[in-house]
Amino acid sequence: MVTAQDGTTTNTYTVAVTVPAAAGVVAAAAPVTAPLASAAPVPIKAQLTGPVANGGVLPGATLTFTWNAGRGVSGYRLSVGTTEGAPDLYDGVEGLALSHTVTLPTNGADLYVTLRSMINGVWMANNYLFSAADTTVRAVLITPADQSLLTAAVQTFTWGAVPGAQSYWLSIGSTDGGNDLYNASQGTALTQDVTLPTDGRELFVALQTSLNGQWVASNSTLTAAGNGAPTSAQLTSPADQSVLTGGTVTFTWDAGVGVSEYWLSLGSSPSATDLYTASQGSHQKVTIAVPTDGSPLYLTLSSLINGQWRSNQYLFQASVPP
DSSP: OOOEEEEEEEEEEEEOOOOOOOOOOOOOOOOEEEEEOOOOOOOOOOEESSSSSSTBBBBSSEEEEEEOOOOOOOOOOEESSBBBTTOSEEEEEEEEEEEEEEEOOOOOEEEEEEEEEETTTTEEEEEEEEEBOOOOOOEEEEEOOOBOOSSSSSEEEEEEEOOTOEEEEEEEEESSTTTTEEEEEEOOSSSSEEEEOOOOOOEEEEEEEEEEEEEEEEEEEEEEESSSSSBBBOEEOOOOOOOOOOOOOEEEEEOBEEEEEEEEEEEETOOSSSEEEEEEEEEOOEEOOOSSSSSEEEEEEEEEETTTHHHHHHHHEEEOOO
């Protein structure tokens, strides 16, 4: 019979062997020690180490991707594509090499890179996303400068010529990607006067260049002339926290800056609209019938700015009957 007993942390077993005793012979236990087999290291997938960190902008067209060895890896495979999971730019088995040079587009597009490691006969992947370098030639606004504050309603936009450009297109909107303020082909002209709002709103400008049958854009953000950044309207009468007088009240408010529509709501609890709710268009006052029971009244004045509602809240006490 063989009996195995756990030893100490020296990774040995003490084995006691008991042999049936012959007649008249005393059997003795003979201790035997042997080292335990060490656990195999856990495999680790290889990871990219260059040319830039994950999520970065690649610095050029011809780039060398590098990676570490990982652990327990018997081969590597590198794939590069313009869509996730589609290696339309490069797909190759690299053997045990730890780098590979690839020629990539320089149009600013997203590039999807997958580095696979062969571990125990199975490909195991790490995925990465980069932005291609952008060396596409396109027209860029000269005036007004990006991020500048305009000083008048009529603004002259100018841009430099691009060799071989078939035409230019100028769009201006009050939201990113919008063209509600101006949108027209410029032909091959390099300047255009545009009349713009003077309410301090943000202006989003896209100047597109038609080159070799494709449109490429450069974008700018400006601030319209006026009183500065857009601001929501504020109630001017009656005063916040005041006690109302009578069963009808006229509410008035200022214009705000960059506001295209007002909305007024009145309720008997916070955010409620059970007493009144309606668009006011561009009007800055409205008369409303209100309770006369001394209850709290909650008013919300909302301003539509660049397609988004911004709200201010007020609290009043209804008049108390005599």
